[in-house]
Structures are given as structure tokens and as C-alpha cells.
Amino acid sequence: MNKVYGRTNGLKPSARKRLANLYRRRVPDDRLYTAELARTLAQLSYEIHKPISLLLDRRGSVRAVTVGDAREVPIPPMAYVETRLSGYRILHTHLGGGGLSRPDLSTLFLNRLDAVVALDVAEGRPTNAHLAHLVPPHAEEEDWRVYPARPYHAYLDWDFGAVLKALEEELAKAARVREMADGSGERVILVGVDRGEGPQAEVDLVELAELARTAGGVVVHRELVYRPELDARYVVGRGKLEELTTVAYHENAGTLIFGLDLAPAQAREIETVTQLKVLDRTQLILDIFAQHARTPQAKAQVELAQLRYLLPRLVGRGREMSRLGGGIGTRGPGETKLEVDRRRIQARIAHLTRDLEKYAQQRREARKARKRHGLPVIGIVGYTNAGKTTLLQALAKRGEPGENKLFATLRPLTRKGFLPGLGEVLYTDTVGFIRHMPADLMAAFRATLEELLDADVLVHVLDVSQEGALERHATVEDVLRELGVEQPRVLALNKADRADPYDVDFVQERLGGLVISATKREGLEALKQALVQALVARGVRPQAWAQYG
Ligand SMILES: Nc1nc2c(ncn2[C@@H]2O[C@H](COP(=O)(O)OP(=O)(O)OP(=O)(O)O)[C@@H](O)[C@H]2O)c(=O)[nH]1
Numbered sequence: 207m208n209k210v211y212g213r214t215n216g217l218k219p220s221a222r223k224r225l226a227n228l229y230r231r232r233v234p235d236d237r238l239y240t241a242e243l244a245r246t247l248a249q250l251s252y253e254i255h256k257p258i259s260l261l262l263d264r265r266g267s268v269r270a271v272t273v274g275d276a277r278e279v280p281i282p283p284m285a286y287v288e289t290r291l292s293g294y295r296i297l298h299t300h301l302g303g304g305g306l307s308r309p310d311l312s313t314l315f316l317n318r319l320d321a322v323v324a325l326d327v328a329e330g331r332p333t334n335a336h337l338a339h340l341v342p343p344h345a346e347e348e349d350w351r352v353y354p355a356r357p358y359h360a361y362l363d364w365d366f367g368a369v370l371k372a373l374e375e376e377l378a379k380a381a382r383v384r385e386m387a388d389g390s391g392e393r394v395i396l397v398g399v400d401r402g403e404g405p406q407a408e409v410d411l412v413e414l415a416e417l418a419r420t421a422g423g424v425v426v427h428r429e430l431v432y433r434p435e436l437d438a439r440y441v442v443g444r445g446k447l448e449e450l451t452t453v454a455y456h457e458n459a460g461t462l463i464f465g466l467d468l469a470p471a472q473a474r475e476i477e478t479v480t481q482l483k484v485l486d487r488t489q490l491i492l493d494i495f496a497q498h499a500r501t502p503q504a505k506a507q508v509e510l511a512q513l514r515y516l517l518p519r520l521v522g523r524g525r526e527m528s529r530l531g532g533g534i535g536t537r538g539p540g541e542t543k544l545e546v547d548r549r550r551i552q553a554r555i556a557h558l559t560r561d562l563e564k565y566a567q568q569r570r571e572a573r574k575a576r577k578r579h580g581l582p583v584i585g586i587v588g589y590t591n592a593g594k595t596t597l598l599q600a601l602a603k604r605g606e607p608g609e610n611k612l613f614a615t616l617r618p619l620t621r622k623g624f625l626p627g628l629g630e631v632l633y634t635d636t637v638g639f640i641r642h643m644p645a646d647l648m649a650a651f652r653a654t655l656e657e658l659l660d661a662d663v664l665v666h667v668l669d670v671s672q673e674g675a676l677e678r679h680a681t682v683e684d685v686l687r688e689l690g691v692e693q694p695r696v697l698a699l700n701k702a703d704r705a706d707p708y709d710v711d712f713v714q715e716r717l718g719g720l721v722i723s724a725t726k727r728e729g730l731e732a733l734k735q736a737l738v739q740a741l742v743a744r745g746v747r748p749q750a751w752a753q754y755g
């Protein structure tokens with residue numbers, strides 16, 4: 207392992223050999239460098255007219271010799287650990303002098319190096335040394351401390367080990383303080399991309415925040431990047447990623463969530479550059495589904511979707527796999543499963559598919575039994591978080607309160623209710639819809655939504671208190687059309703209690719519908735009447751005793 211990295215073209219064999227010999231050098235572990243090392247570096251650098259950078263570890267061994275500046279040094283990636291430094295430092299020469307450059311400092315910062323040192327070289331001899339190391343976030347104006355230039359020998363007796371130790375203690379303390387202040391959720395940064403959609407991009411970012419919160423994340427920063435042309439490699443561009451890494455450092459965040467789907471290679475590149483865990487929207491949704499799946503069927507559906515998403519991302523990857531699999535709090539299909547090879551995953555997919563077939567069969571039978579039971583079925587559909595479950599509970603005879611998290615309902619829930627003048631009915635709750643439902647998830651949910659094919663009437667619940675009601679309405683209707691659901695709909699404009707009356711009118715003018723509040727139980731009588739009418743129009747006959755109910 208004495209490869210010399212960087213701009214080695216055109217070097218004489220003797221120079222190469224001397225560079226390779228640098229690997230044999232050692233520095234006492236609590237010192238920055240030795241006098242011999244500084245002199246050798248200066249001399250060599252001067253002879254080849256190029257800067258030389260050494261990567262040193264904490265034991266004082268040379269881990270990489272690079273012809274070039276700090277930026278060109280191959281630094282092994284580390285898992286992002288807020289409280290620690292990487293254990294590597296860079297010692298390099300500056301032929302022109304001038305102190306630490308901006309790239310030096312960003313290399314220090316992005317790789318959480320222990321330190322970066324630049325040696326000025328004049329006439330083949332070291333002159334001044336420039337040193338910088340990180341400081342805890344917010345401790346100083348910048349994220350690093352740059353020491354005034356000193357003659358290089360001033361650092362020879364300096365106990366850098368003690369400085370490092372104190373620094374790591376400070377970092378750990380700062381992180382603990384922030385953790386206490388914010389509760390336990392995983393701290394995440396959201397990255398939305400505006401490719402020219404304008405206000406829609408803002409709405410998408412709000413939705414992404416809701417999804418992240420539902421998954422148990424604490425959103426500490428949102429970034430909307432305007433970028434009509436995506437960067438093929440880094441999506442939002444390398445500079446923006448570096449900025450986000452700074453934000454993550456300040457906010458003690460370990461995860462970046464992108465509002466769009468990333469190609470496997472992009473996710474890897476971004477993880478490498480930022481040293482943060484990277485999730486995209488599909489993975490986030492899968493993560494939520496994984497958390498909420500309770501029945502064997504729902505679990506099988508989610509696992510299937512996760513594996514299908516993972517499969518193309520497994521091409522010859524080792525380390526990265528485990529990162530890609532996890533979601534917030536790493537509830538992926540599990541580390542062990544991720545380590546199995548593609549073939550075993552494919553076998554698992556086949557197995558799950560068979561299981562799901564079996565469940566579907568069981569459900570069809572259960573459905574038949576219900577049909578025989580003869581009660582009219584009212585399906586409740588709508589965008590996620592619209593208030594479907596709350597409405598079901600308000601309409602049904604008794605129930606548990608809804609949860610203010612997206613996708614609170616992952617398994618269909620059926621409750622009995624009573625419609626004056628008609629009699630007993632069954633209300634069926636469904637999973638919330640979302641825009642741009644990833645294709646794999648559509649497949650996973652088709653089975654759940656199949657229940658809707660049996661419904662006599664659907665209530666479409668629309669939250670009119672949030673912007674974008676018309677779009678959400680269209681999304682739901684599009685999915686229903688795709689599923690071949692054709693039953694009559696009754697539109698319920700929900701959350702009127704906290705909506706701007708002007709917005710309610712605006713939506714009602716365009717879509718019609720009945721204004722309700724599921725939590726305040728307002729407008730429910732009119733809604734029930736509309737349901738009776740719709741059912742009767744479908745040929746459902748009132749039960750004989752209904753008028754006395
Ligand atoms: N202010 C107000 N809040 C409501 C109303 N209806 C529902 N909510 C709230 O909206 C949130 C979501 O309600 P849910 O009934 O869980 O929504 P959902 O459509 O079933 O959501 P998913 O099953 O997750 O798709 C909860 O916090 C409810 O309390 C309403 O009429 N007014």
C-alpha cells in the first residue's frame with residue numbers, strides 16, 4: 207500500500223520512489239508533525255513543483271500520499287457521528303504560501319478531519335505553518351478555528367493530542383445539549399426541488415414534511431432548491447450539498463430526505479459527499495408503511511414493495527446496501543435480509559407474492575360473506591390525512607379517535623352505522639392516497655383498495671383547510687379511475703371548522719359537495735341524507751324497521 211495518489215503524471219521514477227517512501231514515516235501520536243517530516247515534504251514539493259498532501263491517522267501513520275492539495279486526498283468515508291472527528295488529519299505543502307485556502311477548510315469540515323495543516327515552502331525549506339481544526343457548532347463565527355501563522359517549528363512541541371481530546375469532549379457536550387432540547391426523534395433535513403413548478407414545489411415540500419413527521423422524524427430544516435436542470439450526479443449540485451452538510455452539522459441532523467426519487471448511484475454519491483444518511487420520497491413512504499403495517503397481509507405487501515425497491519439497488523454493492531435499506535430509525539427489511547444476495551431476495555419476493563395471493567383469496571371469501579350479510583357498504587376514500595378515519599368514527603356507532611399522522615390507517619377498517627330512513631350500513635375506511643404514488647406501492651395497495659369495488663357508494667373526504675384541495679381531489683379521482691372504481695361519490699368538504707370560508711366557497715363552486723367538520727360533527731346529518739339518496743338511487747331498499755331507528 208504505497209500508492210501515490212493525485213497528479214503523478216510526468217514524475218521522475220526517483221521522485222516517485224521518494225514519495226512512496228513517505229509511507230514509512232511516523233509521527234508521535236500526540237504531535238502534528240516532526241521536523242524531519244516537514245523538511246522532507248518541503249524539499250520534495252519544491253523539487254517536483256507541486257504541493258504534496260499527507261493523510262495521517264491518530265497513531266501517526268501515513269495513510270495516503272497525494273501529489274496535490276487537500277481536496278485531492280482520498281479520505282476514507284466515515285459513518286456520520288456528530289460527536290466525533292474522523293481521526294484523520296491532512297498535512298500539506300503550499301508552494302506559494304498564503305495560508306489555508308477555502309478548499310482546505312471545506313475539506314476539513316466535510317470530512318470532519320482532526321486538523322488540516324499547511325506548510326509554506328520557500329527555497330525548498332518549510333517556513334510558516336497554518337493550522338485549523340473544527341469547533342462545536344455555534345461556538346464561534348465559523349465552524350473551524352484558524353490559528354495565526356507560526357514558524358513551523360513552533361508546533362513541534364505542541365501537544366495536539368490534548369487539544370483533540372478537549373475538542374471531542376466539547377463536541378459531545380454540545381450534541382447532548384441539543385438532543386435534550388429536542389426530544390428523541392431522528393433529526394432530518396428536507397430537500398425539495400423546484401424544477402419550475404412554482405408554488406406546487408412548496409406544497410410538495412409541506413407534504414414531504416408531513417410524511418417525515420409521520421415517519422417519526424424531527425424536521426430541523428427545509429430547503430427548496432430551484433433547479434430546472436438536475437445535476438446528473440448530485441441532483442442539486444455539489445455546492446448545495448456542501449451547504450446542506452453545514453446545516454446538518456449545525457442542526458445535529460443525520461439524515462437528508464429528498465422530495466424526488468433518486469437513482470441508486472445518485473443516492474450513493476450524495477451519501478459519500480455529505481456523509482449523511484440519504485432517503486428519497488419512496489423510501490420515506492415505504493418506511494411509514496413498514497411502521498404501520500400490522501396485519502400479516504399489510505406486512506407482506508410492504509416488505510414486497512421494499513424488496514422490489516431495493517433489488518435494482520443491489521448491483522454488486524456491499525457497504526452501501528445497508529444504508530439504502532433503512533428508513534428513519536432504520537426499519538428497513540432488516541440488515542440481515544439486506545445482506546442476502548439477489549437470488550434469495552427474488553425467492554422471498556416469489557414467496558410473498560404467493561402469500562398475498564392467498565390473503566386475497568381469503569379476503570374475497572370474507573367479502574362474499576359480508577355480501578350475504580346484505581348490508582349496504584359505504585367506502586370512505588380521500589387523500590391522506592383528509593379526516594377519513596375521524597369521519598368514519600363520527601358516522602359509525604362508536605370508535606377510537608383518529609391520529610394526526612399521515613397514513614394512520616393502513617388496514618381497512620369496517621364499522622357499522624345507521625342511516626335514518628334506510629337502516630344499518632357498513633362504513634369501510636381506506637388507506638390515504640398521495641400524489642405521485644410510487645408504482646410499486648400502487649401494486650401493494652391495489653389489494654387493500656379492492657375492497658372499494660364492493661362498496662355501493664363512496665364518500666370522498668377532502669380537507670379544504672389546506673392549500674391544494676383541487677389537486678388532491680384530482681389525485682384521488684385519478685387513482686380511483688385507474689382502479690376501475692365507478693361507484694357514485696358523495697363529496698365531503700372536511701375541516702370546515704378551521705378553513706377560511708372563502709376557500710371553502712372556492713372549492714365548493716368548482717366541485718360541489720357538502721361542507722362538514724368531522725371533529726365538530728357538523729354537517730353530518732346532511733351528509734347522511736345525501737348517502738341515503740345515493741344508496742336508494744343505486745337500488746338499495748330501506749330496511750323495514752329503519753324509520754324507527
Ligand atoms: N380541525 C379539524 N381537524 C380534523 C377534522 N377531521 C379530521 N381532523 C384531524 O385531521 C387529522 C387526520 O385525521 P384522520 O381521520 O386520521 O385522517 P385520515 O384521512 O384517516 O388519514 P390517513 O388514514 O392517515 O390517510 C387528525 O388530527 C384529525 O383530528 C375536522 O373536521 N376538523
Ligand SMILES: [Mg+2]
Pocket residue numbers: 594595596613614615635636638
Ligand atoms: Mg385514516
